[in-house]
Amino acid sequence: MEFGLFAPYNESVQLLGNWNQWKPMDMSKGPDGWWRSNVDLKDGDYLYKFRVKSLSWFAAGKTLDVFDPYALQVTDEKEESTVVHVRGGKRVDISYEWKHDDIPLPTNRDMLAYELHVGEFGGKTKGVFKDVIERLDYLADLGINCIELMPVKEFPGKGWGYSLRSLFAVENTYGRPEDLCRLIDEAHGKGMRVVIDGVYNHANSESPLTKIDYEYWFYKDNPDPPELHWGPKYNYGKYDEHLDIFPARKYVLESIQFWVEQFHIDGIRFDATRAIKDFDTMRELTAAAFAKIGGIKPFITIAEHVPEDPAITDGPMNAAWHDSWAHLMQAVICGKEHDGCKHDALDELESKSNPATNGYKSADRFINYITSHDHDRAMYILGEHARIFDDAAFRRLKLGMSILMMSPGIPMIRMGDEFGFSHQKTLDRVPLDWKLLDNESNRGLMEHTQRLMRIRRENDSVRGDSYQAVLKDQARLLFAFKRWNDAGNVVLVVANLKDEDAGGFEIKDAGIEDGTWRDAIHGNDLHVSGGLLRDAIGASEVKIYVKHL
Numbered sequence: 001m002e003f004g005l006f007a008p009y010n011e012s013v014q015l016l017g018n019w020n021q022w023k024p025m026d027m028s029k030g031p032d033g034w035w036r037s038n039v040d041l042k043d044g045d046y047l048y049k050f051r052v053k054s055l056s057w058f059a060a061g062k063t064l065d066v067f068d069p070y071a072l073q074v075t076d077e078k079e080e081s082t083v084v085h086v087r088g089g090k091r092v093d094i095s096y097e098w099k100h101d102d103i104p105l106p107t108n109r110d111m112l113a114y115e116l117h118v119g120e121f122g123g124k125t126k127g128v129f130k131d132v133i134e135r136l137d138y139l140a141d142l143g144i145n146c147i148e149l150m151p152v153k154e155f156p157g158k159g160w161g162y163s164l165r166s167l168f169a170v171e172n173t174y175g176r177p178e179d180l181c182r183l184i185d186e187a188h189g190k191g192m193r194v195v196i197d198g199v200y201n202h203a204n205s206e207s208p209l210t211k212i213d214y215e216y217w218f219y220k221d222n223p224d225p226p227e228l229h230w231g232p233k234y235n236y237g238k239y240d241e242h243l244d245i246f247p248a249r250k251y252v253l254e255s256i257q258f259w260v261e262q263f264h265i266d267g268i269r270f271d272a273t274r275a276i277k278d279f280d281t282m283r284e285l286t287a288a289a290f291a292k293i294g295g296i297k298p299f300i301t302i303a304e305h306v307p308e309d310p311a312i313t314d315g316p317m318n319a320a321w322h323d324s325w326a327h328l329m330q331a332v333i334c335g336k337e338h339d340g341c342k343h344d345a346l347d348e349l350e351s352k353s354n355p356a357t358n359g360y361k362s363a364d365r366f367i368n369y370i371t372s373h374d375h376d377r378a379m380y381i382l383g384e385h386a387r388i389f390d391d392a393a394f395r396r397l398k399l400g401m402s403i404l405m406m407s408p409g410i411p412m413i414r415m416g417d418e419f420g421f422s423h424q425k426t427l428d429r430v431p432l433d434w435k436l437l438d439n440e441s442n443r444g445l446m447e448h449t450q451r452l453m454r455i456r457r458e459n460d461s462v463r464g465d466s467y468q469a470v471l472k473d474q475a476r477l478l479f480a481f482k483r484w485n486d487a488g489n490v491v492l493v494v495a496n497l498k499d500e501d502a503g504g505f506e507i508k509d510a511g512i513e514d515g516t517w518r519d520a521i522h523g524n525d526l527h528v529s530g531g532l533l534r535d536a537i538g539a540s541e542v543k544i545y546v547k548h549l
Helices: 129-134 136-142 177-189 208-217 247-263 279-293 323-334 346-353 378-386 390-406 434-438 440-458
Strands: 002-006 013-017 034-038 044-053 063-066 082-087 113-116 146-149 193-198 267-270 300-303 319-321 366-368 410-414 468-473 478-484 490-496 503-507 515-519 524-528 533-537 542-547
Touching: 002 044, 044 208, 063 208, 129 136, 129 177, 136 440, 177 193, 177 247, 193 247, 208 247, 247 279, 267 279, 279 300, 323 346, 323 366, 323 378, 323 390, 346 468, 346 478, 378 390, 390 410, 390 440, 390 490, 390 542, 434 440, 468 503, 490 503, 490 533, 524 533, 533 542
Parallel strands: 113 146, 113 410, 146 193, 193 267, 267 300, 300 319, 319 366, 366 410
Antiparallel strands: 002 034, 013 044, 044 063, 044 082, 468 478, 478 490, 490 542, 503 533, 515 524, 515 542
């Protein structure tokens, strides 16, 4: 077996393994900057690490042990060893046979996304990939066709995973690489895409690259403002003239292509792209992913760019999180000003929802959500900030879910919000309480969300760019908008943003065709005559009307 470590300017590197009781073995460096050593090994599972004379500013000249930065499996942060499997006289990184690569997957515009943290999703179990596999049927029945996984690469502790020790290794507490392959493959078998979180702006301070030669990959002094300091920042501008490479870019690009190729992922959500800044660099990272896809299946790159700049979706990335819309929707469901946003800003709700006015050019370029992992949960916001509880809180969440699913943009639900799981934002793991679904109110919210997703799937018009506000009643806070396509599919959405019965309302002068319209939520028919639609709407209620073709 050949073992190698890329450390082009270090004076010495040794290989240590449990096959010889961790006795150090000297390695030889080639002109390409790789240190190599060959070891005769029988079939089996082994542990190894490298001993490096560090060039890092904090440990210059000291000897440090590091795991393999390119390995797929490493042990916990205390032992910091690399796992290697030898089968049939060869190194085997992943032994998994893919079964569902031929299943058609939804396009970007058709995605219904679900942000999922593996460590929390299983509830009070271990929090592993197998927990997610066991609940794929639940997600499919809900209507989800895209899972957005929070970081699943190797990170220390039991947090969210945004401080990575490696861009290649799979988080060891979640399971083996084969377990992740199976999760993705089984999701594909149910017609679901899998998007992963990619953290390419910074690393964990104990990652191998920081110990080998810190300034070769990272800035010694982080040039970003303090609020963007999360760990060693990759220096994408660092150029090695001798080897003609950009070291940080090389490592990140290789990781992106490896994960696309080996794990068959369907997209990457790029964390905190404000910290990467340079659009040209991001274009290069995106191009690396698409180069491995080769146009054979849908793929998406999503920027978490806060504060927002829609320009990032015009080349560097395919889409971006629509965070300003989320903050506005949090105010809407609270029925009061929240986090600087006003709940009754109907003009702003119209402009931020419409691709013609919100800067994103098309609906498949932005991801809408009410909350993400960066916010308190929606039910918690209602209770803590708006003092709304019980039935009223569930009405407000149904209101928010309805607007989310019927508005332009790719909708995303944070796991658990579909049934009203409540908790304050914390970096600690908070397992989902699946027993809440035994309660009528929680299950009713989940079923309402399920119904909304079905309506979205069945009506092409709500997945496109069309959007027209047809009612803005500021006094009663009634807000209505129309969606349509060229094939005659028209959907009319009327929302009562107040938690009090609004009684009757009229929609006119909105190009509404005469004939029978279906109330898609309740299943009732409504007759429109003379272009006038009349109906009544209750507290926090949303009516969704579909024109019968």
